[in-house]
């Protein structure tokens with residue numbers, strides 16, 4: 001890790017720390033007080049040094065097991081929600097008293113997928129975080145497990161933490177876990193070796209398929225996904241053992257550093273890429289697919305043959321090829337009610353009909369995120 005990055009990590013003014021269930025609860029599902037204490041001490045020291053800290057803490061389900069007489073993580077959603085309901089209260093009570101010993105106040109933030117997928121709620125959540133930080137409180141974030149449904153949940157706090165890091169404009173995201181770094185294979189496998197420095201998550205060739213702890217969810221797969229989201233948002237990301245929290249915060253060479261990408265995406269595009277909820281689907285003809293995928297052109301109304309959904313101007317939509325293969329996602333410039341009159345018409349015809357101020361692009365190239373490998377593209381080219 002270069003000295004400059006280490007320094008910038010140690011001197012960051014705002015950080016997000018995500019801690020996994022396995023790091024703060026024991027095998028019986030009790031909150032591991034010495035471990036939680038050590039974590040809070042390290043965070044309080046960072047706060048004393050003037051750094052804003054947002055904590056994303058898992059552990060609600062795990063902490064609810066023992067009080068409810070359960071011995072393992074429940075399989076069904078309703079029981080997990082009940083466990084989270086009991087455990088979240090206990091967890092926050094512990095955080096509240098441990099931080100109070102350092103003269104710090106905590107604020108609970110329970111988030112749902114919708115808080116980040118809808119632009120208005122995203123802005124609202126952002127305002128709340130900023131105000132909490134201005135007031136000197138330490139936000140303690142978790143997914144609102146008791147109301148999240150199977151269809152509508154993050155399911156893991158790794159990605160939630162990356163989106164929060166982006167939302168609050170953090171400089172560093174720390175993913176603290178029960179493993180000390182990323183390995184080329186599950187750390188228990190012979191030959192698995194430690195990776196200390198990653199420049200581009202998408203270029204990694206590692207096996208993350210084997211599951212992690214009994215209480216954790218997502219394992220290493222969701223941590224890599226989180227690192228990808230955060231680094232593309234310009235946030236340096238450090239994966240380290242929760243027991244090495246002080247060293248990690250001090251920028252010491254522990255764990256794995258995922259370097260912030262130079263090709264930093266705007267807030268809006270990150271939201272589109274990772275957090276938005278698609279409101280409609282546009283079907284493109286082969287010429288439009290080629291223009292968008294190969295020439296990186298904007299999408300014009302003439303290239304769209306059909307659409308579904310009831311979206312408004314500015315909403316996120318999915319773009320698919322004639323065979324339904326995903327082309328990418330984009331922010332559409334017209335609502336569904338305007339489209340029937342526009343589709344298939346050339347720009348000249350539309351300009352004549354709609355006059356001055358007509359927006360010729362249906363989806364502007366700068367508001368488009370293409371799928372990394374469009375599976376239908378080669379076929380579209382070959383058929384042409």
Ligand SMILES: Nc1ncnc2c1ncn2[C@@H]1O[C@H](COP(=O)(O)OP(=O)(O)O)[C@@H](O)[C@H]1O
Pocket residue numbers: 019020021022023058176177178179181182183184185186187206207208209210211212213214215216217218219220
């Ligand atoms: N390539 C890998 N490198 C490191 N850990 C891995 C890898 N593949 C799987 N894992 C597992 O992922 C676990 C961490 O994920 P998880 O249990 O969900 O933790 P947490 O509760 O901290 O979110 C590690 O303990 C390890 O067993």
Ligand SMILES: N[C@@H](CCC(=O)OP(=O)(O)O)C(=O)O
Pocket residue numbers: 019020021022057058059060061062084142143145155156157158215216217218219
């Ligand atoms: N929201 C859940 C945690 C989900 C989760 O991501 O857990 P983990 O893999 O331990 O970070 C809970 O508080 O139990």
